[in-house]
Amino acid sequence: MSSATFAVLGLYTDAHKIVDAANQIRPRKLGRLEAYTPYPVHGLDRAIGLAPSGLGRLVMLMGVIGAGLALLFEGWVSAVDYPLVTGGKALFSWQAFVPVMFEVTVLFATFTAGLAMLFAFNKLPFFGHPVLHSRAIKGITRDKLALSIEATSEAFDAEAARRALLDNGAESVEIVPVPAWDRPLSLVGLLRTIAAIVAACAVAGGGLFAAEKLMPIVPPMIHMHEQPKLNAFQESAFFADGRGMRPAVAGTVARGHLPPAFATPEEAGTLLSNPLPLTQPIAERGHKVFGDHCAICHGLVGDGVPLLSRAYGGKPGNFLSNEIRARPDGHYFGVLMLGKNAMPSYAADLDQDDRWAVVHYIRILQRAQNAKDEDLR
Amino acid sequence: MSATSPRSSLVRNLLVGLTLIGAAGTAGAYFSASRERFWVNWLLWTLFLLTLGLGNLFLVALERLVGAHWSVPMRRVPERIASLIPLAIVLLLVAFFGVPVIFPWTHPAAAHNPILVAKAAWLNLPFFAIRLAVCAVVWMLFYRFYVRGSLRQDESKDPAFTVRARRLAPAFMVVFFFSVTILAFDWISGLEPEWYSDMFGVYLFAGTFISGIAAMLLGVLSLMRRGRLPEVQTKHVYNLGSLGLAFTVFFAYIGFAQYMLIWYANLPDEVIWFKHRIEGAWQPVALLLPLLHFFIPFFLLIGSVGKKHPAPLRLAALSILLGHFVDLYWLIFPVLGPRPLFGWPELAMACFFLGLGSLQIRRAMGRGADMPVGDPLLAQGLEWQV
Numbered sequence: 001m002s003s004a005t006f007a008v009l010g011l012y013t014d015a016h017k018i019v020d021a022a023n024q025i026r027p028r029k030l031g032r033l034e035a036y037t038p039y040p041v042h043g044l045d046r047a048i049g050l051a052p053s054g055l056g057r058l059v060m061l062m063g064v065i066g067a068g069l070a071l072l073f074e075g076w077v078s079a080v081d082y083p084l085v086t087g088g089k090a091l092f093s094w095q096a097f098v099p100v101m102f103e104v105t106v107l108f109a110t111f112t113a114g115l116a117m118l119f120a121f122n123k124l125p126f127f128g129h130p131v132l133h134s135r136a137i138k139g140i141t142r143d144k145l146a147l148s149i150e151a152t153s154e155a156f157d158a159e160a161a162r163r164a165l166l167d168n169g170a171e172s173v174e175i176v177p178v179p180a181w182d183r184p185l186s187l188v189g190l191l192r193t194i195a196a197i198v199a200a201c202a203v204a205g206g207g208l209f210a211a212e213k214l215m216p217i218v219p220p221m222i223h224m225h226e227q228p229k230l231n232a233f234q235e236s237a238f239f240a241d242g243r244g245m246r247p248a249v250a251g252t253v254a255r256g257h258l259p260p261a262f263a264t265p266e267e268a269g270t271l272l273s274n275p276l277p278l279t280q281p282i283a284e285r286g287h288k289v290f291g292d293h294c295a296i297c298h299g300l301v302g303d304g305v306p307l308l309s310r311a312y313g314g315k316p317g318n319f320l321s322n323e324i325r326a327r328p329d330g331h332y333f334g335v336l337m338l339g340k341n342a343m344p345s346y347a348a349d350l351d352q353d354d355r356w357a358v359v360h361y362i363r364i365l366q367r368a369q370n371a372k373d374e375d376l377r
Numbered sequence: 378m379s380a381t382s383p384r385s386s387l388v389r390n391l392l393v394g395l396t397l398i399g400a401a402g403t404a405g406a407y408f409s410a411s412r413e414r415f416w417v418n419w420l421l422w423t424l425f426l427l428t429l430g431l432g433n434l435f436l437v438a439l440e441r442l443v444g445a446h447w448s449v450p451m452r453r454v455p456e457r458i459a460s461l462i463p464l465a466i467v468l469l470l471v472a473f474f475g476v477p478v479i480f481p482w483t484h485p486a487a488a489h490n491p492i493l494v495a496k497a498a499w500l501n502l503p504f505f506a507i508r509l510a511v512c513a514v515v516w517m518l519f520y521r522f523y524v525r526g527s528l529r530q531d532e533s534k535d536p537a538f539t540v541r542a543r544r545l546a547p548a549f550m551v552v553f554f555f556s557v558t559i560l561a562f563d564w565i566s567g568l569e570p571e572w573y574s575d576m577f578g579v580y581l582f583a584g585t586f587i588s589g590i591a592a593m594l595l596g597v598l599s600l601m602r603r604g605r606l607p608e609v610q611t612k613h614v615y616n617l618g619s620l621g622l623a624f625t626v627f628f629a630y631i632g633f634a635q636y637m638l639i640w641y642a643n644l645p646d647e648v649i650w651f652k653h654r655i656e657g658a659w660q661p662v663a664l665l666l667p668l669l670h671f672f673i674p675f676f677l678l679i680g681s682v683g684k685k686h687p688a689p690l691r692l693a694a695l696s697i698l699l700g701h702f703v704d705l706y707w708l709i710f711p712v713l714g715p716r717p718l719f720g721w722p723e724l725a726m727a728c729f730f731l732g733l734g735s736l737q738i739r740r741a742m743g744r745g746a747d748m749p750v751g752d753p754l755l756a757q758g759l760e761w762q763v
Contacts, residue, residue, distance in 0.1 A: 015762065042612070042762045056680060087643060095640050098633060 005158045006130040006178045007034070007150040010165030011139060015041045018145045021168035022047035025149065030161045036131060036146040048147075058116055059109045066108030070101040127189045134176045148176075256351030260337050268334025269327060276356045286361025289354050293346060302365040314342045319362050320369050332359045389739065396732030402725020410722040414713060416475030418723055421709050422730035423468040424564060425702060428581070429734070430461030431516065432589015435553055437523050441539075442546035447616050449758030450609050450748050454596035455589070456524045457741035463520065464737045466513045468730075469564075473509065476502070479712070482570045492571045492646075500570055508563060512556040519549050528744065530751035539753055557582045565705075568712045572650040576635050583628040584704055587670075590621045591697035596738075598687050598694075605747045608759050611685050618684030621674065621693065629671040654707060658716040662707050669700030 008031075012018040019041065026033055026049050033048040035041070045053075071094075078084070079091040089096070118124045131137060131148065140146050147170070149161040162173050211218045230236055230244035239246070253259065262268040276282050290302075297316040299305040304318030317324055317340075336355045339345040350358070367375070407415050433455035440448045477483045482500040487493040493500065523542060530538045558578030566577050574580075594617055600606045601614075639647045655663040674693040683689040710717060749755060 060679065087641075089643075095637050098637065 004178045005151050005156060006176045007031070007148045008158055008161040008165060009036075009131070009134060009136050009174045009176055010147045010149075010168075010170030011136055011172050011174070012145045012147065012170060013143065015044075015145060017169045018147050019043050019047045021147055021165070021170065024168050025147070025164050028164060030149050030164055031156055032150040032152050034148040034150055036140045036148065038141055038143065038145070041145065053121060055113065055116055055121060059113045062112040063105045063109035066104040066106075067101045069108075070104035071097055074100055125190075125193070127186070127193075128179070130176050130179050133179055134174055136172075136174050256353060257347070258352065260334070260347075262334055265331045265334030265338060265340065268337075269329075269331030272330030272333055274329040274333075274356050274359055276353065276360065278360050282357050282360055283364060285354070286357035286359070286364075289350060289358040290361045290365075293349060294358065297343070301369060302362060303369075316343070319366055325366050325370075329356075329359050329363075332362060389736075392732050392735050392739070395728050396736060399725055399727070399729025399732050402721065403729045406722035406725055412475075412478050414718065414722060415726075416472065416479045417709055417713055418726040419468070419472050419475060420479065420564060421705050422726060423465055423472050424560075424705055424709075426461045426730060426734045427465035427469060427560075428585040428701070428705075429588055429592050430459050430465055430520075431553070431557065432585040432587075433458040433593055434462060434516070434520055434523065435586060436589055436593060437527075438519070438546045438549045438553070441523075441542045442550060444543065446754050446758040447613055447761045449752055449754045450606070451593070451597050451613055451617070452527070452749050452752070453745065453747055454600065455593045456527055456749075457744065458589075458592050458596055458738055459520055459524055460737055460741040461734055462516055464733065466516065469509070469513070472564075473506070476505070480567055480570070482567065487570075490571075496570060500567065505563060508559050512559055515552050515556055519545075519552070527749055527752070531746050531749065532751065534751045534753075536753045554578075554582065557585060565708050568709060569650060571646055574635055574639065574647065574650075576631065576638075580631050580635055583624070583631045584670075584701055587621065587624040587628045587697055588701035590617065590624060591674075591694040591701070593617065594621060594690055594694040595698070596742075598691055600742075600747060602687070608748070612761070613758075614687075614690065615681075615684045618678050618690055618693075621697070622678040622684070625671055625674045625678070625697065629667065629675075632667075632670075653711045653715070659707070659711060662703060662717055665703050666700060666707055669696050669703055671700075674700075 010021070012021070015037075018035065018037075022033060022035065022044065026047065035044050035048050037044065074097040075092050078093070078096075083091050085091065131140075131146075136144065136146055147165065149165070151158075158175055162175065165173050208218070212220055232245060234244040235242055236244040248254070260268070262271055291300075294302070296308060297306045297314065298319060299307065299316075302319035304316045304321075306312060306314070306316055319325070333355055335343070336350065336358070337345055337347045346355070406418070436448075436455045437452060437459065439445075440452060480500075481487060482493050482496070483502065487497075498504075522545065526538050526542065529535075558581075561578045561581035565581065566572060566574065594614075597606065597609065597614060597617065601609060636651060639651055653659065673696040677683045677689045677693040677696075683693070706717075752758075
């Protein structure tokens with residue numbers, strides 16, 4: 001089989017001539033036309049009969065998909081999964097997403113262009129090509145352009161192909177035989193390639209691990225950890241008072257923390273009433289606040305039996321007692337803000353809505369433990 | 378020449394008529410509309426013509442700078458469109474009379490505005506006039522050098538001019554970027570002098586460049602349709618389309634970068650400028666701008682088909698030019714109030730300036746050969762392969 005012809009190569013130096021020759025030879029259907037050139041020649045793809053490539057459309061499609069995915073991902077992260085207001089901007093701020101959308105578009109488009117070109121359109125990988133064994137290959141990789149007529153059947157007439165090329169301006173012609181090996185892609189070759197990639201990864205990864213962890217030559221990248229910053233209660237030379245944490249600006253009030261307009265819980269009871277409607281979410285909020293802050297002393301049902309050990313000597317109020325039940329909502333609110341007996345103020349821990357929600361919850365506990373017949377209807 | 382054909386003289390007469398009607402309307406606008414509105418219109422159209430001229434002069438110099446061959450056969454078109462520069466300079470000198478009307482830093486109240494007091498070293502009338510004069514002289518010198526020189530080369534066939542033109546191109550680039558930045562800062566962002574944006578000069582440059590390409594594209598296509606550029610092929614126009622595609626993206630990039638930085642920082646004195654332009658009645662105009670200036674030309678030009686056929690190329694170029702007008706309108710007109718104004722004074726002045734500009738380009742289109750026949754690079758340009 002070694003005498004069989006793979007292709008006939010005609011060599012040119014002028015880009016115009018090779019395009020003209022291809023246009024002349026193509027209709028004669030001597031074999032499959034192929035071209036080997038050291039640089040892209042405009043119009044040669046059409047001249048050798050290649051259909052327009054679908055690569056452009058594929059790249060466009062993937063670019064649009066990339067932009068859409070980036071928008072969806074960023075929108076979902078910023079507005080749905082972890083809504084966090086940054087700089088007073090809306091959660092779904094498209095302006096902030098555009099740079100990432102742009103990058104992902106480019107990423108998808110270039111990867112599609114590169115990978116589809118190599119693997120789908122150029123049919124890589126292959127590990128050898130008959131033309132690589134020709135005498136002409138040195139010229140082709142330098143300054144010569146080759147037009148090749150490849151044998152597609154047993155009936156291929158190498159002599160006719162040779163004459164067609166010479167008649168159409170080829171400077172020299174070479175007949176490339178089918179090489180001894182018949183399949184360009186062998187299993188051994190494939191396995192060798194995979195082994196080489198694995199070995200390269202192992203050397204790179206192992207080397208970095210050794211340099212960073214075993215014998216710390218390369219310092220680990222922990223720049224975010226090492227940035228200049230102040231922890232809570234840390235001293236700071238920057239501020240005149242030496243404190244790292246900044247006190248609230250004089251004359252300002254935090255949202256949800258209005259200062260009390262009353263002096264005693266009794267006064268609060270006469271002045272205030274619960275502004276929150278009793279709804280399921282508010283009752284649940286009160287339940288959570290009660291569990292977090294109140295139950296440890298007042299008991300899970302508010303009966304004044306602490307969850308703490310008896311060694312704790314306080315005597316928490318019993319919300320179920322007639323005396324405490326009779327007090328107005330505002331009184332509870334007042335106690336939460338001002339404290340009572342051994343109980344400290346919870347003004348800093350709970351905001352206004354937390355306080356009113358827990359008052360609702362205490363009322364629910366009281367009603368549950370003093371249920372009347374009407375409640376069951 | 379086609380200038381003597383009956384259809385051509387009809388077009389000419391129509392343009393003269395349009396200009397005269399526009400001139401009458403412009404005079405009417407001066408006396409009946411508010412002075413501010415008149416001068417803002419005048420400025421808008423002067424800048425429109427000037428940026429088209431400058432963009433084309435830049436294209437000519439750019440070809441010289443990089444030693445491009447492909448654009449040589451089409452170079453007469455940008456050289457001719459650059460003839461808008463002398464016309465627009467005259468119009469800009471006239472606009473100097475409107476400076477005390479439309480620029481707040483000239484008003485007596487500016488003396489009590491701490492921001493304007495701080496900027497007084499730059500924003501004062503004598504220095505403003507000096508900058509205008511220097512820019513006008515520099516533009517005229519380079520215009521005469523590149524356009525007249527190229528026309529003279531038609532007869533002399535002197536290759537020395539090609540060498541000189543290349544040597545001078547780097548100097549033109551430096552001068553051009555400074556002068557366009559001055560144009561942008563003085564004549565557009567100076568309308569709201571408390572505002573500033575470092576990249577505003579680049580923004581106007583990007584708009585100038587891309588609208589210059591669009592005007593050149595329209596000119597080349599129209600000459601080709603009349604059979605006056607028989608040797609210019611699809612490949613030449615294709616490359617011009619590629620350049621157009623690249624610079625619509627550049628314009629969108631610069632425009633969005635300016636907007637996003639100001640949006641992110643959210644500083645009141647910077648944001649207010651955009652707030653006036655993207656909210657309320659101005660919102661539709663703000664949405665029209667990226668559509669005309671980026672999305673339509675981008676999707677028309679991205680494929681190879683769109684760059685090979687006259688219809689999509691012409692549509693993209695028209696969209697860019699309309700987008701350039703909308704851009705200048707959107708930059709300048711919000712000083713008149715919270716609603717976009719477009720009444721008879723705008724229409725009349727549009728007729729006047731567009732008529733003047735078209736007549737100027739038509740006149741220039743008859744000047745010299747349709748290809749730079751004396752340029753030694755012309756043969757290579759015609760032979761050139763993508």
